[in-house]
């Protein structure tokens with residue numbers, strides 16, 4: 001086996017430029033596989049990280065239903081979850097540790113002579129824990145603040161920076177939102193930019209009562225965030241919420257819901273659906289490149305068999321069996337394709353971080369994709385090397401020796 | 405009498421190329437005993453190489469029988485023929501047929517790569533070096549064929565033929581394109597090997613080369629015309645000494 005490898009290596013080294021050019025197709029194909037898969041994996045990891053970052057054992061109840069009204073029905077539907085729904089959910093569903101409604105409004109915010117537009121979320125005092133917000137300083141508002149619709153708020157890092165400057169602790173300061181003075185109670189730790197490019201830290205959070213009364217004038221919530229006790233009961237909680245809300249919204253059996261309840265897995269699947277399509281597309285083009293690379297290997301191996309007919313004749317004459325010759329040429333083909341695969345993997349490892357660096361595209365090279373790429377390149381060598389090797393093995397010793 | 409190394413019974417070989425049938429060998433019966441040293445002579449196209457290829461198990465008879473060491477070669481498959489070539493036969497080709505860009509010692513190792521059971525690499529190297537030493541080329545072991553003279557290449561080819569300790573050494577015009585001195589040296593090697601008991605069959609065009617053998621078979625048109633023992637056999641050592649003396653005389657005058 002060792003001898004076979006050595007002979008094959010030597011044969012390839014003899015034509016180093018040709019070997020390299022032959023490998024080029026495989027190199028490109030494998031690099032494309034590695035980079036493509038790393039883009040898919042990277043994007044998925046990013047989405048998963050964010051959805052996990054939303055909170056633990058989280059269910060989100062949303063107004064509207066995508067099945068009914070398309071995407072707009074899902075995200076743009078008029079809020080239709082009432083405060084009574086919220087109270088009922090809190091009271092009646094077992095296994096729920098925290099619930100927070102959410103209303104949203106865009107409003108002008110000002111402090112001193114600085115001002116800016118910001119998204120205001122009106123939520124309950126559970127929200128910070130349900131959505132895993134940490135505090136850089138200060139503390140959450142209380143249930144009492146919610147009950148009394150107090151003019152208090154929490155402020156995100158970016159908004160605080162705009163109004164007060166980098167690193168200045170804003171807790172205790174007064175900001176004017178829609179000209180009403182709000183006291184800042186907490187400074188939120190940053191969560192960063194999400195996969196849609198939105199800055200999650202450009203935000204003001206306040207009691208939903210305050211937001212509804214002073215900012216939006218809404219009487220309905222657009223969504224509820226529900227935290228279940230543990231992962232085991234998420235499915236039960238989800239079913240119970242469905243039943244409760246269908247009953248409360250008086251939806252007849254067989255009719256579509258006018259709301260959605262999504263767990264984190266479902267959210268992640270939803271956002272990853274596009275990634276999968278992209279991964280399949282890239283995989284398709286990489287596959288074509290690999291087939292072209294394989295044909296290149298076959299072509300060169302056929303040339304090589306013809307060029308080395310005399311050598312084959314000599315080997316056969318001194319006692320090589322057909323399968324010895326087959327093994328030799330197959331080893332060469334596989335060595336070519338594996339070397340190409342290795343270089344392709346290296347190229348992928350080099351390209352993927354560049355993609356992240358210059359295009360902010362999240363990439364993640366998984367061990368699986370490396371193993372897969374390597375296996376694929378070996379298989380290509382075997383598949384496309386087999387025919388030339390068989391041709392060599394079938395040569396008649398005398399004909400081969402006479403070959404000029 | 406012991407089992408003949410080679411036994412041909414009404415051996416025929418017909419090549420069919422397109423419409424034309426070429427009857428290269430048309431019925432040869434021949435028996436060669438262990439330890440013989442046979443020269444096959446004949447005009448070009450008389451079927452010598454065809455016969456050698458069959459004797460070397462590179463080819464099978466069209467009809468008739470070829471027994472090698474008592475085994476009917478005509479009944480063997482490709483792999484079994486390869487094994488026979490590997491174990492029992494050393495073949496020295498007219499055109500040397502060495503692997504280019506491959507050192508002498510690696511060329512000599514070649515048959516051992518395909519030995520079954522496998523031979524350890526260290527033993528391969530040692531045997532190849534011994535074989536090279538036998539033909540007086542141990543010092544040039546790492547030279548590639550392009551760095552060797554014709555005679556030296558022929559020695560490498562002989563060393564390769566000997567490395568698996570074959571019963572039978574076949575040589576197709578081993579002195580074909582060598583000068584007379586080198587030819588005699590090669591014949592000297594063959595005589596030594598033959599003295600050790602190896603059976604040798606070689607093809608030659610040259611009458612005086614045939615005189616180093618013990619028996620001469622002459623072919624014409626695919627048939628054996630004569631088959632005689634050599635009288636007044638040349639000995640390579642004596643002929644070389646004579647040649648030395650002659651060359652000295654030329655230089656003296």
Ligand SMILES: Nc1ncnc2c1ncn2[C@@H]1O[C@H](COP(=O)(O)OP(=O)(O)OP(=O)(O)O)[C@@H](O)[C@H]1O
Nearest residue numbers: 419420421426428447448449450451452453454455
């Ligand atoms: N593979 C082949 N296909 C067709 N005809 C062949 C083949 N090999 C040999 N022949 C023919 O068989 C005949 C005998 O050829 P062979 O090579 O045995 O002659 P030879 O005695 O070795 O001649 P030389 O002394 O020139 O080497 C020739 O007529 C040749 O053309």
Ligand SMILES: [Mg+2]
Nearest residue numbers: 452453454576
């Ligand atoms: Mg010939």
